[in-house]
Amino acid sequence: MGRTFHRYKPQKIFEKELQTSEFYDCKEKKWVAVIPKMKYRFVIALKSDYPREVFDAPKYYMMKVVWKNGKEQVFEADTKDALGDAILRFRTNECFWNNLGRYAYRVYLDWVNKSGRLLQ
Incomplete structure (x- = not known):
């Protein structure tokens, strides 16, 4: 029998x-x-393109934004700092x-401050 691999579920961080x-x-x-107010929903997650069985597989940070009638925007980077640069x-x-x-x-700065890194 072949080995079964499972998809890596994104881990919601913030x-x-x-x-x-x-x-x-x-x-x-x-x-x-604008009336009514526009709503924005931000989710920062840790994702991977590899199955969860692969030990120490590369992971990356992703910020997904849902706004304007369900329209989505995604920012991705391999580190926390690079995620900020991807937005900037x-x-x-x-x-x-x-x-x-x-x-x-x-929202990115709020997450960075809550996760313990000090800003310069």
Whole structure:
């Protein structure tokens, strides 16, 4: 008989929900009020592309954001610091940063502070 391998289940590390009534209108380049408030759900998890039977298989950090009628955005990196860099690389996109990136980075900083690493 062949060996059965099981999928590695993502380990949820941190979860947070935010609500805001601010939205950046990219075409008009101005802030507008949104009623009802927009909801954001952030989940930071540890994932792997290898089966769970593989000892010490490489794992990576993933932040999944659900926003705007179930639309998903995913950031991935191999270390905690690299996850922050993966979020920050979108900072030059003004529209994306104002509507999602700044909230994602704020949640990332909350997670880093709660997990014990001090910020410089």
